[in-house]
Amino acid sequence: MKFIYIGTGAETDAFGLVFPKGQPVEVEEAYAVKKLSGNPQFKVAEEAPKRATVADLLPIIAEADAATLARLSEGEERVMVLRAIEDRTKALAEAE
Numbered sequence: 726m727k728f729i730y731i732g733t734g735a736e737t738d739a740f741g742l743v744f745p746k747g748q749p750v751e752v753e754e755a756y757a758v759k760k761l762s763g764n765p766q767f768k769v770a771e772e773a774p775k776r777a778t779v780a781d782l783l784p785i786i787a788e789a790d791a792a793t794l795a796r797l798s799e800g801e802e803r804v805m806v807l808r809a810i811e812d813r814t815k816a817l818a819e820a821e
Contacts, residue, residue: 727751727770728761737766786813 730737730744737744740757744750749770752758761767 726758727772728767729770730766731768732766783814783817786810786817 727749728744729749730746732746735746737746739761740752740754742750742752742757744767752761762769
């Protein structure tokens with residue numbers, strides 16, 4: 726977890742780490758994380774949201790496509806949807 730020192734000095738040190746004011750510093754030790762989390766001179770650095778990968782999206786796509794297929798009758802329309810699903814899955818796999 727990353728913490729940012731927001732106190733009054735230019736920097737501070739704690740738990741063997743140096744915290745320049747306003748700069749995120751990675752803290753791995755559980756005890757240090759617990760103590761810094763409750764310290765008003767530190768704030769938790771907001772992490773950028775994780776970007777979804779193809780592996781993350783495929784189950785969502787499969788579920789949506791299964792719902793679409795369930796509504797379609799057997800026939801040409803169903804075959805067209807199956808081909809579109811196949812093409813989309815290939816394109817996603819190649820993009821990653």
